[in-house]
Amino acid sequence: MATYQFPDSHVFYRKLTRRFPLITHGEGCWLVDADGRRYLDGSGGAFVANLGHGVAEIGQAMAAQAAKVAYLNGTAFTNEPVEALADALAELLPGELDKFYFLGSGSEAVEAALKLARQYWVETGKPSKHKVIALFPAYHGNTLLALSASAREHYKTYYREWLVDIHRIPAPYSYRCECGGSAARRLGGSSDCPVCSGSALEAAILQLGADNVAAFIAEPVGGSSTGHSVPAPGYFRRIREICDRHQVLFIADEVLVGAGRTGTWSAIEQYSVAPDIMTFGKGITGGYAPLSVVAAPRRLLDPIAKGSGALLHAQTFSHHPVLAAAGLAAVRYLKAHGLVERCRRMGEVFHRKLAALRELPHVGDVRGRGLLAGIEFVADKGTRAPWPRKLKFAETFSEQALAAGLMTWANMGQADGTNGDLSCLAPPFVIEESEIDELVRRFTVALEATLTKVRHA
Numbered sequence: 144m145a146t147y148q149f150p151d152s153h154v155f156y157r158k159l160t161r162r163f164p165l166i167t168h169g170e171g172c173w174l175v176d177a178d179g180r181r182y183l184d185g186s187g188g189a190f191v192a193n194l195g196h197g198v199a200e201i202g203q204a205m206a207a208q209a210a211k212v213a214y215l216n217g218t219a220f221t222n223e224p225v226e227a228l229a230d231a232l233a234e235l236l237p238g239e240l241d242k243f244y245f246l247g248s249g250s251e252a253v254e255a256a257l258k259l260a261r262q263y264w265v266e267t268g269k270p271s272k273h274k275v276i277a278l279f280p281a282y283h284g285n286t287l288l289a290l291s292a293s294a295r296e297h298y299k300t301y302y303r304e305w306l307v308d309i310h311r312i313p314a315p316y317s318y319r320c321e322c323g324g325s326a327a328r329r330l331g332g333s334s335d336c337p338v339c340s341g342s343a344l345e346a347a348i349l350q351l352g353a354d355n356v357a358a359f360i361a362e363p364v365g366g367s368s369t370g371h372s373v374p375a376p377g378y379f380r381r382i383r384e385i386c387d388r389h390q391v392l393f394i395a396d397e398v399l400v401g402a403g404r405t406g407t408w409s410a411i412e413q414y415s416v417a418p419d420i421m422t423f424g425k426g427i428t429g430g431y432a433p434l435s436v437v438a439a440p441r442r443l444l445d446p447i448a449k450g451s452g453a454l455l456h457a458q459t460f461s462h463h464p465v466l467a468a469a470g471l472a473a474v475r476y477l478k479a480h481g482l483v484e485r486c487r488r489m490g491e492v493f494h495r496k497l498a499a500l501r502e503l504p505h506v507g508d509v510r511g512r513g514l515l516a517g518i519e520f521v522a523d524k525g526t527r528a529p530w531p532r533k534l535k536f537a538e539t540f541s542e543q544a545l546a547a548g549l550m551t552w553a554n555m556g557q558a559d560g561t562n563g564d565l566s567c568l569a570p571p572f573v574i575e576e577s578e579i580d581e582l583v584r585r586f587t588v589a590l591e592a593t594l595t596k597v598r599h600a
């Protein structure tokens with residue numbers, strides 16, 4: 144078997160305790176290893192492979208750009224793919240979001256978005272506005288400001304002393320909300336729970352003093368931290384009103400849920416509101432290159448243009464022509480093949496078929512939107528009690544899924560900061576109905592294997 148493991152090779156792997164199969168190529172929803180074993184990419188890797196694997200056009204566009212000019216410094220020059228990608232994104236985004244800053248990772252985009260919010264307030268004569276409010280559970284990245292904004296405790300274990308203080312309000316995570324939000328919503332009622340309605344944000348702003356608050360950052364549909372919990376229809380309208388009333392910038396982090404993943408180009412547009420700043424990453428190139436984007440309206444940039452003259456976020460590889468060429472080719476490919484529309488259509492099939500998982504033992508909830516779904520595992524379906532963390536249920540499940548030839552994404556800690564086990568799914572938009580059936584079948588096999596392991600632990 145062609146597998147690799149620390150310390151036998153020279154690679155510093157992301158996990159130092161497991162063997163890694165060597166993937167040689169991908170086709171559509173499938174990854175193939177050196178032994179010819181096929182893995183159904185049920186999570187698009189880390190919510191990235193939106194277009195499917197092996198789309199030659201994207202690499203060809205990058206190679207063509209690299210052959211013309213591969214690198215320019217963004218302080219001196221602009222380039223064709225950056226200009227064309229910005230034009231294309233301006234047509235796709237809601238509200239006045241029509242200026243785009245290009246970076247590499249999602250964490251970089253979140254850092255830049257938060258810095259932009261802060262710099263805007265300083266340059267408009269409100270320097271006291273510096274505090275950031277974020278949700279818990281939530282994830283916004285792993286560099287130190289983005290990690291500070293994240294409520295993913297296990298990622299902070301060794302670095303707490305280096306993190307900055309971010310104020311938190313509970314996420315609209317109805318499965319575990321005290322109000323029993325999901326039950327209320329299923330009955331079609333609108334929740335007046337402060338968490339599920341969004342009004343908890345106002346209480347937080349008043350507590351901190353609106354003059355001190357720069358921004359509120361949230362994912363329009365929960366990412367892996369809440370297992371893709373979908374806020375109530377009125378949630379972001381309330382958030383928008385509160386942010387407007389108190390002059391707080393609303394940053395929608397669409398690094399995971401954007402670029403079509405929930406069935407519309409941006410996830411926030413399904414709430415009929417526009418944020419002040421938006422971030423994209425992951426699926427924006429379908430994984431063909433690491434590109435991220437900060438989107439902002441002109442009204443935020445004008446004061447900076449008249450003041451200091453630049454966002455103070457210098458990065459060598461910003462506005463990179465080859466990465467932008469990948470983004471442009473991916474956006475064109477999505478459009479040409481109607482893949483965002485397909486994601487919405489297949490998303491309905493996906494959720495209909497995933498509903499069967501609810502009947503399996505220890506599946507507490509199945510939720511999500513578009514081709515994005517979270518399955519929450521519990522020790523007890525009645526009480527929703529999580530498994531004890533020491534069992535590592537989510538991690539065991541994802542290993543068993545891989546053994547069954549299914550790539551999934553594990554997350555944990557959502558129930559109370561420590562306990563809680565999630566499996567997240569986000570297949571490529573090209574997935575076929577028969578492949579969804581296969582995904583459900585492999586998921587079921589993996590769950591049986593996990594339960595056997597856990598019972599013997």
Ligand SMILES: Cc1ncc(COP(=O)(O)O)c(C=O)c1O
Nearest residue numbers: 248249250282283284366398399
């Ligand atoms: C919502 C969200 N924001 C930011 C990030 C950070 O992106 P990256 O891992 O590319 O730095 C992630 C990554 O999972 C994410 O899900």
